Amino acid sequence: MSRLLNIQILEKYSGRIDKVLSEIYPEFTRSFIQKQIEDNNLKVNGKIIPAKYKVKLNDMIEFSIPAPKQIETLAQNISIDIVYEDMDIVIVNKSQGMVVHPSAGHDDGTLVNALLHHCKGNLSGINGEIRPGIVHRIDKDTSGLLMVAKNDRAHLYLSNLLKEHNIVRKYHAIVYGVIKDDTGVIEKPIQRCQQDRKKMGISETGRFAKTEYKVLDRFRDTTYVELTLFTGRTHQIRVHMTSIGHPLVGDPVYGRKKHLFGLDKQTLHAKVLGFTHPSTLEDMYFENELPVYFKNIIDKLKNM
Numbered sequence: 001m002s003r004l005l006n007i008q009i010l011e012k013y014s015g016r017i018d019k020v021l022s023e024i025y026p027e028f029t030r031s032f033i034q035k036q037i038e039d040n041n042l043k044v045n046g047k048i049i050p051a052k053y054k055v056k057l058n059d060m061i062e063f064s065i066p067a068p069k070q071i072e073t074l075a076q077n078i079s080i081d082i083v084y085e086d087m088d089i090v091i092v093n094k095s096q097g098m099v100v101h102p103s104a105g106h107d108d109g110t111l112v113n114a115l116l117h118h119c120k121g122n123l124s125g126i127n128g129e130i131r132p133g134i135v136h137r138i139d140k141d142t143s144g145l146l147m148v149a150k151n152d153r154a155h156l157y158l159s160n161l162l163k164e165h166n167i168v169r170k171y172h173a174i175v176y177g178v179i180k181d182d183t184g185v186i187e188k189p190i191q192r193c194q195q196d197r198k199k200m201g202i203s204e205t206g207r208f209a210k211t212e213y214k215v216l217d218r219f220r221d222t223t224y225v226e227l228t229l230f231t232g233r234t235h236q237i238r239v240h241m242t243s244i245g246h247p248l249v250g251d252p253v254y255g256r257k258k259h260l261f262g263l264d265k266q267t268l269h270a271k272v273l274g275f276t277h278p279s280t281l282e283d284m285y286f287e288n289e290l291p292v293y294f295k296n297i298i299d300k301l302k303n304m
Contacts, residue, residue: 075116124155144270157278168274
């Protein structure tokens with residue numbers, strides 16, 4: 001059965017409705033929203049609107065979310081590290097190198113394939129067949145904590161927490177250069193690069209992004225830092241740290257061409273995840289150990 005969302009635009013958003021809705025609800029892709037417009041599942045002020053409609057203040061949007069289709073992505077018996085699980089959520093400690101969901105060139109072997117087997121298909125269907133349960137993502141070569149929704153209600157609740165910046169997300173990273181200040185805040189807008197659509201960059205016309213860093217240790221030519229996300233833009237930490245002259249060690253996209261120890265994957269680990277539970281409203285807090293690959297790099301740096 002489909003569900004109806006009623007959304008009133010109370011803030012000043014500009015642009016096409018697919019862009020605005022994807023900003024308000026990150027779990028909805030622009031292509032998904034466009035499909036709902038084509039299927040007449042979306043109305044503004046009670047009327048069918050064209051795909052290029054631009055939102056206005058006080059617009060009332062009626063958004064009918066169709067019932068999720070039967071998930072066809074292959075369930076695979078792949079070992080994953082489950083940190084916590086109940087009827088609403090799963091917290092996973094993703095390993096470095098694992099892709100979160102199927103995409104071009106990654107048809108299987110992903111975290112979603114593993115979750116479909118582990119959860120017997122009981123995952124939220126808001127993001128369709130390819131990304132069931134996925135509330136937020138981390139890059140393939142970033143390790144660490146990731147939350148997954150097992151039903152649509154939990155998914156929408158957690159997505160709203162993300163939108164309101166009410167989820168604690170702390171990462172550990174090793175960056176090039178010795179950072180002088182013990183703490184700092186980076187506030188630079190980020191958007192996709194026009195020249196290379198696979199990369200993100202700093203731009204005055206980009207979306208607001210904020211990262212806080214704290215130095216944990218300093219080595220000869222590198223720094224071990226903790227980074228707190230206040231927003232969750234694609235590649236935010238990698239882009240922000242590069243923008244202040246401290247790219248991540250091993251980052252193949254934003255870092256140096258040749259890295260210490262021959263690394264070809266960024267040293268970035270999602271270490272802390274905190275949020276309010278969608279059903280019990282209990283404060284949940286998870287913190288994991290650094291993975292072996294990360295500890296080994298720190299040991300090498302201490303001995304240089």
